[in-house]
Amino acid sequence: MGIFAFVLLSSSLLPFFFVLSYAADSIKKSESLSESITLVSKHESYALGFFRPGNSSNRYLGIWYNNIPVRTVVWVANRLNPINDSSGMLMVNSSGSLVLLSQNRTVAWSANSTKQALNPIVQLLDSGNLVLREENEEDPENYLWQSFDYPSDTWLPGMKLGWDLRTGLERRLTAWKSPDDPSPGELSVGIELHNYPEIVMNKGTEKFFRIGPWNGLSLSGLPDLLKENPVYTYDFVINSDEVYFIYNLIKNSVISRALLNETSSLYERYIWVSEDKKWSLYFSMPKDKCEGYNLCGPYGNCIIGDSPICQCVEGFKHKSPDTWNPDEWSKGCVRITQLSCKDKDKIGFAKFVGLKMPDTTYSWVNGSMNLNECRVKCLNNCSCTAYANSNITDGGSGCAMWFGDLIDIRQVTANGRDAYMQNVYIRMPASEEVNHKEEKDKQKMKVIVIVVVAIAVVFGVLLIPYCISKRANFREKMENNVMIDQNIEGQSEDMEVPFFTLATIVIATNNFSSYNKLGEGGFGLVYKGTLIDGKEIAVKRLSRKSGQGLSEFKNEVILIAKLQHRNLVRLLGYCIEGDEKMLIYEYMPNGSLDSFIFDETKAKVLGWSMRFNIICGIARGLLYLHEDSRLRIIHRDLKASNILLDSKMNPKISDFGMARIFGGDQIEGNTNRVVGTYGYMAPEYAIDGLFSVKSDVFSFGILLLEIISGKKNRGSFHLDNTQNLVGHAWKLWQEDRPLELIDTCLKGSVIQSEILRCLHISFLCLQQHHNDRPNMSCVVMMLHGESSLPKPKELGFFVGKKSTSSSENQSSSTNEITITMLEAR
Known part of the structure; x- marks a missing residue:
């Protein structure tokens, strides 16, 4: 960024400079900027001055936001050469160059302008750009030097990320080493120049994350750019003079910046939230494991949600199928059928949609060719492994070809806008069975039509009596008011x-x-x-x-x-x-209950009085569902993550996807489809599929214990041979040590009699036999009453282990995972 020379400046020149004593946006040849003053842009958006980062004692010249209370530095001049005292001075020397002087008037940093200025002026613009120009220049944007050409870790609106091909200048972001040290870290991002330029993030000299090439609408590996957003617009420019990516804010009132974070190894975009007086994260990259560079090796397709996430592109197989594990993924995949260059009739191309374009290091681009010409050229070159349109605007144009193994592929989605995704055509044997192959689809079309018609006829004959039977059953269910299961269009009113x-x-x-x-x-x-x-x-x-x-x-x-x-x-x-x-x-601004009670830091926010209010609120909500609403409703998935908290920390029961309605005087039901969450299920429901209002009462008992203890029911206790929180709490109760269960952060706020009463109520709710459990109207009365409570009987200790005497499809889950389990009955 600068030239770090240590050249003594003649002391005889110093009298010709005087230090600014007022806030201005520029300095001229006869002026200088010292530690005692800052430059402030015309509309007071940015400031330039000396600062000390974090806990460091070093001094740096930098630019920061002037109109927000949190000092946020966006550019640093002397990143590699800090000043260790308050002697720093910025000025334009006699030759018209911008220099930063340190102790003994040595040059700590200088702006390497290519032309000498006759009447130079250094000005801080409202864009955050520090520029050196001729004072009387007719073109105000004809800069001799600008800080936007030498970014630090922050990318500001209007700043180009990329190359000036005329001068060989690269504009590249480089992270700070740490919050205390703005010197360049290992993490950097810029545009990699070759036939098909693309944005690449590096760690040191190694590729860390590749966003993919520009396809005319978005970056191949970042389809989120296709989404309209209210914050910024963007553009990618490729011509004979420049290659760069740039963004601009839509509204001037919005303050947004992007930066590289060495600590988290992320590219992050933030928006300033004035109401909260803090920076809010808008998005970050890489966002998942699949964005790690070349995780799955040659011809490996990384698919988030699959297990394992590294799969082979169709037509390929794992190179080491017997030991396919994370250590082997980078070995990638090999062709199922090897290709031969001698017989072109046996070569074809399979079309793939929704892939991030492969690494373009070994690629070739011709902007004037159409897709058919591109195919022919690739087919005639034995080294060509894939081709695609280089630009997908206006139906597609240009030709991009890849040579050698295809690497760093991943499955991406455009959220319903797949028509705007690039298609890539991968070289395959003509006889290879590949789902996306257009040529084979055309050949099979006649056969498919015949088969479909035949199947439709047979299926229709078989379906008629089945439909009649199902319609009768459906009518019967509706008449009994047991299930709500009618057509969505028919019930929209x-x-x-x-x-x-x-x-x-x-x-x-x-x-x-x-x-x-x-x-x-x-x-x-x-x-x-x-x-x-x-x-x-x-x-x-x-x-x-x-x-x-x-x-x-x-x-x-x-x-x-x-x-x-x-x-x-x-x-x-x-x-x-x-x-x-x-x-x-x-919208519930405080999120779910589990995010508080199971977090050591956030749990301190919930004192006992607030927790008791939450307990009573949940109880009232359940009472309404069971007895006071016009429908009798069993929730069937009551748990901490389904209790949401409003701005005043009042609880609200959510997620009724599993709920069941009871009609008339019905108080219980039976199902062969067990749904819910292990750790909260009543034993009779989890084992026999029997559910009732008492199933929810059991779940409420679990919630009570979790709110009191700050521990999850499952996975928290392995001491004293207890399997879960229920067993641990029951053991302490029987040994007359119940207070040992209480969350340690509640000490000092607990009303002992109240918390012991809640603990007692939880045991009544957790009794083994559902007929022994109180209903929610009794629970609400017990919570607010002072009368003596009955002694709890044997508790239900079901934790997800089941008898295998019947042919069951068993499943297990953590305390937080909702399960659906079909059982043969």
Whole structure:
């Protein structure tokens, strides 16, 4: 960035410079900037001056935001040559160069401008750019030197990341070594120049993360750029003079910056939240394991969600199939059938959609060729292993070809915008069975049509009596009011909540940005969103691979629409479009209960009075579900993660996807589909499929113990041979040592009689036989009463282990994972 020379400046020149004594945005040839003053840009957006980072005693010249209370440095001049005292001085010397002087007037840093200025002026712009220019230059952007050409760890709006091909200048981000040391760390990011340029993050000299080449709409490995966002716009420029990536903010009122973080090895984007007076993380990269460079080796396709995550591209097999483990993944895959260059008729190309383009180090690009010409050229070159359109705008144009093994491939998605993804065509034997091969699809079309027609006829004949039977059963169920399971279109008028369009939700959640992600439940992700009117919402987006289908979705919509209670989360609406099924809830700013009671730091926020209020609120919510609502509802998945906390820490029961409705005087039911969470299930439900309001009472008893102890029921206790929290608590109770169970952070805030009463109530709720457990109306009375309580009988200690006498599909789970289990009965 600068030239670090140690040249003594003649003391005779010093009288010709005077130090600024006022805040200005520029210095001229006769002026200098010392430790006592800062430059402030015209509209006071940025400041330039001397600072000391973290706990360091070293001094640096830097630029930081001037209009926010947290000093955030965005550029450092003398990163490699700190000043160890307060003698620093910035000035324009007699030759028109910008120099930073340290003790004994040695040059600690200088701006290496290519031209000498006659009447130089150094100015700090409102973009955060420090520039050196001629004072009377007609073109105000004709800079002799600018700090934007020499970025530190921060990428600001309007700053180019990339190359000036005319001068060979590379603009590259480099992380600070630590918060106390702004000298260049190992982590850096820039554009790798070759035939098909792409953005690459390095750790030292090794590639760490490759974002992929520009395809005309987005970066190949970052389809999130396809999403519209309210923060910034971007552009990727490739011409004979420059190759660079740039972004600009949409609104001037928004303050956003991107930077490299050496500590976390991440590229991070932040937005300043003035209300909270802090930087808020907008998104970061790499975001998952698949973004690690070449994790799966040649022809390996990294797929998040698969096990293992490293799979082979179709037409290839693991190089070491017998020992395919993380240590072997980098060996990659080899062809199932070897290729021969002699007979072109036996060579074809398989089309793959949704892949990040392979590493472009060994690639070739021609912007004027069409895709068919590209195919022919690749086919005629035995070394060509794949080809693609280099630009997918306006239907696709240009030719990109790869030579040698294809590496650093991963599966990416565009969230319904696959039409905007690049297709890559990989060289294959013409006889190879590959799902995406267009040529074979055409050849098989006639056969497929004949087979489909034949199957449809046979299936139709068999289906008619089955449908008649199912229709009769369906009518009977509806008449008994046992299950809500009718067509979603037919019941839309009974939903009692608004329908939201997918477009509305996409805008509200910033296209399901990772920055908006609140958490992950058993059936999908939950995102925070903000509607156009400013109302905050929580969006539960059901995963397409989840066990919850349309029936559970309808169940949850209809149930919650009919429920109105201060201790139940409020449903604001729903969305069904294509494969998307979403529930829109009121936003709970404090998240779920489990994030507090099981976290050593956050648990301190919940004193006993607040925990007791949460216990009573949950009890009131359950009482409403069981007895006071117009429907009798069994939740069946009551647990700490399904208790949400509002801004005042009031509890609200959420997630009714597993809930069941009882009609008339029905008080219990039986199922061959056991759903819920191990660690919270009542024994009779987990073992025999028998559920009732007492199943929820048992789960409430578990919750009581967890709130009192700050421990999870499962996985927390292995001492004294107890299997779970219930066993441990019961042992302490029998040994007259119940206070030892109490969360240590509650000491000093506990009302002993109250907490012992709650503990006693929990044991009554956890009794083995469901008829012995109190109903929720009794529980609420016991919580607020002072009368003596009955002695609890034997407790239910079910923890997820089951008899295998019947042919069962068994499953186990952690305390937090919702399970669905089908049993033969």
